Amino acid sequence: MSQRTLPVPFPLKRLAALAPSFAALALSACVAPVGPVEVTRFHAPDTTRLGRGTIRVEPAPGQADGLEFRTYASAVAQELTRVGYTEPLPGQAAAGQVALLTLERNRYQPQRSRGPVSVGVGGATGGYGSGAGLGIGFDLSGAPKEQVETRVFVSIRDRNAPSTATALWEGRAAFVVRSDSPLAQAPLGAAKVAEALFKGFPGQSGETIQVK
Numbered sequence: 001m002s003q004r005t006l007p008v009p010f011p012l013k014r015l016a017a018l019a020p021s022f023a024a025l026a027l028s029a030c031v032a033p034v035g036p037v038e039v040t041r042f043h044a045p046d047t048t049r050l051g052r053g054t055i056r057v058e059p060a061p062g063q064a065d066g067l068e069f070r071t072y073a074s075a076v077a078q079e080l081t082r083v084g085y086t087e088p089l090p091g092q093a094a095a096g097q098v099a100l101l102t103l104e105r106n107r108y109q110p111q112r113s114r115g116p117v118s119v120g121v122g123g124a125t126g127g128y129g130s131g132a133g134l135g136i137g138f139d140l141s142g143a144p145k146e147q148v149e150t151r152v153f154v155s156i157r158d159r160n161a162p163s164t165a166t167a168l169w170e171g172r173a174a175f176v177v178r179s180d181s182p183l184a185q186a187p188l189g190a191a192k193v194a195e196a197l198f199k200g201f202p203g204q205s206g207e208t209i210q211v212k
Contacts, residue, residue: 036210037196041171041203050156050169050202051084054095060102060155071186072103075194076154083201094159097168102153107179110144146179152193173197173211 043050057073057080059065077087080099088095156169173193177183183192196211203209 036212037173037175037193038208039171039173039196039199039203039211040208041169041197041205042167043169043202043205044166047169047202049097053085053097054088054092055080055085055097055099055156056088056095057099057101060100060153063102068105068186069101069103072152072190072194073101075190076101076152076197079194079198079201083198096159098157098159100155100157104149104151104153106149106151107146108149109146147176148179148181148184149176150174150189150193152197154197169202171197171203 057077059069059073063069076099081087085097151172151174153172154170155167157167173196175183175189175193175196177189183189199211
């Protein structure tokens with residue numbers, strides 16, 4: 001008896017051809033941002049001095065200047081350049097303005113909203129055979145994932161103005177992701193929060209926005 005080779009159904013052919021695309025889509029989903037960045041900006045009524053001249057990013061008073069801080073400072077400096085500022089060259093006189101940066105990174109473990117076992121009673125009331133039932137549900141999702149909160153504060157001031165002087169511009173941005181998200185790492189997180197903070201610079205004073 002001769003053997004017949006059955007043709008592969010069209011959908012399976014398409015599925016095999018699209019396998020690389022599905023893999024790429026799954027990878028992109030793994031690195032997608034989790035939630036928006038909350039941004040609030042304040043600025044002086046006169047904004048003509050913003051986005052022009054030279055500026056340098058420096059640690060705010062009390063801020064430790066470590067490797068993680070410098071990653072965020074570099075991202076902020078890049079956004080300041082994008083909105084019109086320039087960085088002073090080596091050996092050049094001090095910048096006309098300074099951007100004081102404060103970085104806060106906090107880890108916390110969310111609490112489960114309900115217990116791992118739930119008991120519910122359903123059906124009509126009555127005695128045996130009345131239809132009353134007892135349901136027991138088990139939550140197998142495991143403990144909530146650890147979260148990482150990132151908060152960035154930037155204050156733009158005149159270089160020669162006293163620290164008590166009114167800032168030309170101030171902004172703060174914050175977002176929360178799971179600790180296993182790529183955005184919990186400094187390089188990606190810094191770029192995300194800095195871009196959100198200076199989106200539409202200088203922004204509407206006193207307004208809080210959500211940047212996705």
